[in-house]
Amino acid sequence: MPLTRAATQAALRLGAVALAGSLLAACGSGASDSAADKPGGKVTLTVDLFGSFGYKEAGLYAEYEKLHPGVTIKQTDTEDEADYWKSLQTRLAGGGGLADVQGVEVGRIASVTQQQADRFEDLRKYGADGLKNQFAEAKWAAATGKNGEVLGLGTDVGPEAMCYRTDLLKQAGLPTDRDELAEKWSTWDGYLELGKQYKAKAPGKSAWLDSVGSLFSIMxxxxEERYYDASGALIWETNPALKTAWEASVEASGAGLSAKLDQWSPQWNQAFAAGSFATLPCPAWMLGYIKGQAGETGKGKWDVAALPGGAGNWGGSYLAVPKAAKNKKEAYELIKWLTAPEQQAKIFAKQGNFPSSTGAIAEVAGTTDPYFSGAPIGKIFGDAAKAAPVQVLGVHDQNINQQITNALSEVERKGLAPEKAWENAKKGVANTLG
Structure with missing residues (x-):
């Protein structure tokens, strides 16, 4: 789940240089014991991911291969995380076809720690317990098993903001200044009201937002508690916060504010360049995706403002090593390096994935992005990350979210009555949970 960032790279590089000596020294002893560093030793490390983590785009694989002669990294990736996870489950059950490094989305990490700890390496055996202070507390805790196993290293987190098209808002007679907008849509009611004003004068066939499913997911x-409570009990049907998010999404659909585009679909991808929607609730990792889809013609047309309703988190991932991996120690050395502070800072500069490393968060605080009209993304997403709640994660978070957003899609695209859609969501969740 990931992005793009060219702004203030010089400053980031200076920070990276300052950290590089100590970090490479820390990684050095482990790397010297790998197969690739033995005379004539060669190893090909396979990495299987979803979405765009940005490692190839930021040149990190090439950099790692240069630092570790004999290592070759080969990445495969699946755009849709749900398809990726289904395939991973099949391969974990069979024990074959697994990569040395597998990505795990934050909505799945509870499944790994609570149900599949025996299928992933406990990274403490390679010294990972010494990295704990390098990561945000909540990020580290989420990948820790019930017996203290370290089952993955955190890549990014998903602090949330609002991305918007300044050109479309201007044509509709609405303000474009990020601070003024943040004040006008400080609440979700304010955001929907502004959307209704936009719809009245919307340029072309553009809509206020891409889909009500994305609105729900952001809200x-x-x-803190979404689908499960702190005891692990399912609460999604009775959670008042979830009901509020559902009702706001239904209101947006009924008011005709949505472009009715399923996220990650080909039509959704094409809509970025076509200017089909004016606003997009966006976690930090979405910035790179926007750049990739909107292309150079979108540069300077987008901006970023604070999110309605306060801070939140959507997404973030981990890198894990399956027990069936062929090169477990070398795989650990790679993920340790990829998730080190200076690499996380580089990824934010290139892709927009907001760091889970505390050291990298400080490094990127002053980052701005020319693509997004010079928005101070380091501050906007940094403030959101600091204020975001520590979320209760459950085994089936991702599956429950998918069923609800599927139901909302039926409301906006098929005109299904919200009450019927809610019943469909309940049935879908029941079938998913078995």
Whole structure:
């Protein structure tokens, strides 16, 4: 789940240089014991991911291969995380076809720690317990098993903001200044009201937002408890915060504010360049995706403002090593390096994935992005990351979210009555949970 960032790279590089000596020294002893560093030793490390983590785009694989002669990195990736996870489950069950490094989305990490700890390496055996202070507390805790196993290293987190098209808002007679907009849509009611004003004068066939499913996901990402409570009990049907997010999404659909585009679909991808929607609730990792889809013609047309309703988190991932991996120690050395502070800072500069490393968060605080009209993304997403709740994660978070957003899609695209859609969501969740 990931992005793009060219702004203030010089400053980031200076920070990276300052950290590089100590970090490379820390990684050095482990790397010297790998197969690739033995005379004539060669190893090909396979990495299997979803979405765009940005490692190839930021040149990190090439950099790592240069630092570790004999290592070759080969990455495969699946755009849709749901398809990726289904395939991973099949391969974990069979024990074959697994990569040395597998990505795990934050909505799945509880499944790994609570149900699949025996299928992934406990990274403590390679010294990972010494990295704990390098990561945000919540990020580290989420990948820790019930017996203290370290089952993955955190890549990014998903602090949330609002991305918007300044040109479309201007044509509709609305303000474009990020601070003024943040004040006008400080609440979700304010955001929907502004959307209704936009619809009245919308340029072309553009809509206020891409889909009500994305609105729901962002709103529920502002809550500490979403689908499970702290005891592990399912609460999604009775959670008042979830009901509020559902009702706001239904209101947006009924008011005709949505472009009715399923996220990650080909039509959604094409809509970025076509200017089909004016606003997009966006976690930090979405910035790179926007750049990739909107292309150079979108540069300077987008901006970023604070999110309605306060801070939240949507997304973030981990890198894990399956027990069936062929090169477990070398795989650990790679993920340790990829998730080190200076690499996380580089990824934010290139892709927009907001760091889970505390050291990298400080490094990127002053980052701005010319693509997004010079928006101070380091501050906007940094403030959101600091204020975001520590979320309760459950085994089936991702599956429950998918069923609800599927139901909302039926409301906006098929005109299904919200009450019927809610019943469909309940049935879908029941079938998913078995």
């Amino acid at each position: 529920i990402g502002q809550e």
